[in-house]
Amino acid sequence: MSSEFDPRLSAAILAARSAQIASRTLKTGGGSTMPGVVARRVDPKVLTKLSQRLPMGSAAITGTNGKTTTTRMVSKILQTAGVRAVNNSTGANLVTGVTAALVSDSSVSGKPASEMGLFEVDEASVPKVAAEADLKLLAVLNLFRDQLDRYGELAYTGKVIASAFVDLPPDGTVVLNADDPLVASLGRSTAKAVYYGVDEPNLDTGRLQHVADSKDCPVCGTALDYETVYMGHVGLYGCGNCGFSRPELQYRASRVRFDGARGTEFLLSTPKGEAEVRIEIPGLYNVYNALAAAAVAGESGVALGEIVRGLGEFGGAFGRVERVKAGDREAFLLLIKNPVGFNEILRTFVTGADARNVLIAINDNDADGRDVSWLWDVDFEMLADAKSEGRTNGLPPFMVSGIRADDMAVRLKYAELPVGSVVPDRKKAIREALAATPPGETLYVLPTYTAMLEIRQTLSELGYTHPFWEDK
Amino acid sequence: MKLTIHHLYADMMNLYGDRGNVISIKKRCEWRSIPVEVVDVGLGERIQPTSRDIFLFGGGQDREQALLAEDLSGSKGADLRAVVEDGGVVLGVCGGYQLMGHSYETPEGERLPGVGIFDLTTEPRKPDEERLIGNVLVRVRAPETDEVREIVGFENHGGRTYLGDTEPLGEVVAGYGNNGQDGTEGARHLNAYGTYLHGSLLPKNPWLTDQLILNALRRVDDSFELEPLDDAVERVAFDSLADRLR
Numbered sequence: 032m033s034s035e036f037d038p039r040l041s042a043a044i045l046a047a048r049s050a051q052i053a054s055r056t057l058k059t060g061g062g063s064t065m066p067g068v069v070a071r072r073v074d075p076k077v078l079t080k081l082s083q084r085l086p087m088g089s090a091a092i093t094g095t096n097g098k099t100t101t102t103r104m105v106s107k108i109l110q111t112a113g114v115r116a117v118n119n120s121t122g123a124n125l126v127t128g129v130t131a132a133l134v135s136d137s138s139v140s141g142k143p144a145s146e147m148g149l150f151e152v153d154e155a156s157v158p159k160v161a162a163e164a165d166l167k168l169l170a171v172l173n174l175f176r177d178q179l180d181r182y183g184e185l186a187y188t189g190k191v192i193a194s195a196f197v198d199l200p201p202d203g204t205v206v207l208n209a210d211d212p213l214v215a216s217l218g219r220s221t222a223k224a225v226y227y228g229v230d231e232p233n234l235d236t237g238r239l240q241h242v243a244d245s246k247d248c249p250v251c252g253t254a255l256d257y258e259t260v261y262m263g264h265v266g267l268y269g270c271g272n273c274g275f276s277r278p279e280l281q282y283r284a285s286r287v288r289f290d291g292a293r294g295t296e297f298l299l300s301t302p303k304g305e306a307e308v309r310i311e312i313p314g315l316y317n318v319y320n321a322l323a324a325a326a327v328a329g330e331s332g333v334a335l336g337e338i339v340r341g342l343g344e345f346g347g348a349f350g351r352v353e354r355v356k357a358g359d360r361e362a363f364l365l366l367i368k369n370p371v372g373f374n375e376i377l378r379t380f381v382t383g384a385d386a387r388n389v390l391i392a393i394n395d396n397d398a399d400g401r402d403v404s405w406l407w408d409v410d411f412e413m414l415a416d417a418k419s420e421g422r423t424n425g426l427p428p429f430m431v432s433g434i435r436a437d438d439m440a441v442r443l444k445y446a447e448l449p450v451g452s453v454v455p456d457r458k459k460a461i462r463e464a465l466a467a468t469p470p471g472e473t474l475y476v477l478p479t480y481t482a483m484l485e486i487r488q489t490l491s492e493l494g495y496t497h498p499f500w501e502d503k
Numbered sequence: 504m505k506l507t508i509h510h511l512y513a514d515m516m517n518l519y520g521d522r523g524n525v526i527s528i529k530k531r532c533e534w535r536s537i538p539v540e541v542v543d544v545g546l547g548e549r550i551q552p553t554s555r556d557i558f559l560f561g562g563g564q565d566r567e568q569a570l571l572a573e574d575l576s577g578s579k580g581a582d583l584r585a586v587v588e589d590g591g592v593v594l595g596v597c598g599g600y601q602l603m604g605h606s607y608e609t610p611e612g613e614r615l616p617g618v619g620i621f622d623l624t625t626e627p628r629k630p631d632e633e634r635l636i637g638n639v640l641v642r643v644r645a646p647e648t649d650e651v652r653e654i655v656g657f658e659n660h661g662g663r664t665y666l667g668d669t670e671p672l673g674e675v676v677a678g679y680g681n682n683g684q685d686g687t688e689g690a691r692h693l694n695a696y697g698t699y700l701h702g703s704l705l706p707k708n709p710w711l712t713d714q715l716i717l718n719a720l721r722r723v724d725d726s727f728e729l730e731p732l733d734d735a736v737e738r739v740a741f742d743s744l745a746d747r748l749r
């Protein structure tokens with residue numbers, strides 16, 4: 032933990048500072064990673080040097096879904112506990128982004144202002160970050176097939192992540208989602224695994240969704256037997272052939288109760304005791320994010336009381352779930368990233384009959400995924416089933432929008448669900464959907480990424496929200 | 504007069520929403536009160552034709568292609584070939600299409616044998632070649648009605664397919680098709696269809712769905728006719744994509 036003067040390190044930090052100022056002045060964008068690129072060019076060891084000067088070391092969070100939310104939850108917990116942590120921002124989760132975050136947190140002499148580093152890291156960048164950033168902890172949330180344009184091999188991604196475990200110190204920790212078989216199997220590559228998971232038989236969907244990615248045993252390739260399926264391939268499983276099964280949990284959520292769009296409550300059990308937790312954001316996937324955050328914070332030495340308080344004060348993350356006051360109505364934006372997330376949103380809001388006003392907006396720009404085949408993997412049939420079994424008070428017609436609004440309309444038709452108006456133009460659609468929402472009620476907006484940006488822009492133009500979205 | 508949809512390797516070969524093809528056939532039968540059943544056929548399970556059948560064979564990852572090639576190398580592949588020669592209906596998409604040819608070579612250089620329904624081979628992409636990805640519009644001759652029709656979809660494949668003595672399914676209007684070179688897309692032999700188009704393929708191209716259903720039911724009753732359905736929603740979805748591509 033040397034803090035003596037290092038001329039090369041200082042030169043790197045200074046160069047990064049001027050690069051940052053230049054990119055802001057020129058509005059070239061990419062301001063969040065550029066300083067990292069410049070600093071690394073001047074001193075290739077800048078990340079290692081700065082991270083070794085963080086008194087509490089660093090933690091990294093990776094996985095397909097929930098990195099941003101989980102990182103922000105941990106950040107909130109650390110803030111509650113009085114720990115100053117440095118974060119990278121969303122969209123800067125490669126080694127350059129991590130470097131940029133540390134550089135901007137440090138004085139020119141190379142002294143970090145924070146006590147701890149907390150980084151969300153892209154799956155493929157984990158080995159490089161682990162090799163350089165002096166990690167004390169690495170958390171792996173889940174591995175799903177995400178970008179459908181990319182030819183993904185999940186098992187390969189798992190191997191890449193596991194190859195980083197050797198770079199953790201002897202007292203380091205790997206936090207793993209026990210309910211995701213592929214993620215849990217990574218624990219076989221380390222002696223330092225801590226597992227989290229959900230024990231709530233009431234949440235069994237009884238079906239392996241069609242989007243399930245790893246239904247086969249990651250150890251021997253035999254089809255896994257599932258006792259409970261929570262979402263996608265996540266659940267309680269075991270292999271009849273080699274005996275691989277869901278590991279024992281150190282952090283557990285049980286007695287999970289959904290309070291519609293308002294939040295979720297559960298009993299959190301940890302090695303340091305049990306407590307009731309309430310989070311103000313909905314859905315089972317956020318219970319997993321909260322559990323991961325509790326495990327990361329708990330293993331970093333934060334007390335249970337601070338964890339519960341931090342989670343309770345967490346208000347949702349940029350781009351995932353957002354509530355906007357729109358006059359005497361409310362708009363609830365729920366980003367659609369992939370079929371698993373879409374299924375969760377349908378299960379949480381729509382089958383609960385909570386959502387009476389729904390707008391789905393599907394774009395096919397690069398950032399959304401150009402291929403819309405995945406709409407056929409979304410389990411809209413679960414809504415039709417719920418309707419025919421009388422588990423909903425009649426489903427509302429869904430209004431559809433986006434460049435691929437017409438594809439969405441076909442999908443709903445083949446699930447035998449009612450289609451409302453089809454308005455491809457996003458600006459027009461959000462205006463019409465709000466107008467059709469009775470005063471006092473909530474409009475649920477389910478957009479893909481670029482559709483969400485357009486809808487936000489329109490809401491902002493209508494004066495329904497502040498122009499800055501990051502919940503800093 | 505029940506129609507059976509045999510979904511080959513449903514659990515493994517569903518990389519690109521191929522489930523949409525199953526749903527499409529099933530619903531268009533149900534809406535006409537034609538009894539329909541979906542049967543999943545897994546690794547090691549034999550196909551059991553009933554005489555009114557549609558076999559669907561979707562796309563998967565390379566690792567899975569190898570397992571399938573092995574599974575199909577024995578009597579299962581021979582049974583499928585015999586079904587086709589007897590007029591049975593098969594639709595292969597992407598990886599399934601590739602395995603309906605003579606051989607498929609993986610990017611690692613492993614040559615996997617195909618079922619040999621179509622006279623075609625698939626070569627891996629060379630290191631300097633791109634994957635062929637994007638929306639596709641294809642002009643298809645429909646001999647049943649002697650009309651020229653169109654299909655739209657999305658393709659995403661590294662392999663380049665070259666036809667021997669097999670008719671293409673159609674000609675590329677926009678997109679890459681079999682190999683990005685010769686303007687052909689897919690293959691057709693009797694009632695066996697192969698194509699790179701997913702998206703899913705059938706939902707936005709309901710005439711093709713109906714042709715598969717008709718092919719299957721006419722094997723038993725050659726005067727069978729399908730009741731027309733209201734395809735306004737599908738037509739709008741087809742047009743909005745086709746217009747973008749023209």
Ligand SMILES: [Zn+2]
Nearest residue numbers: 248251270273
């Ligand atoms: Zn096993």
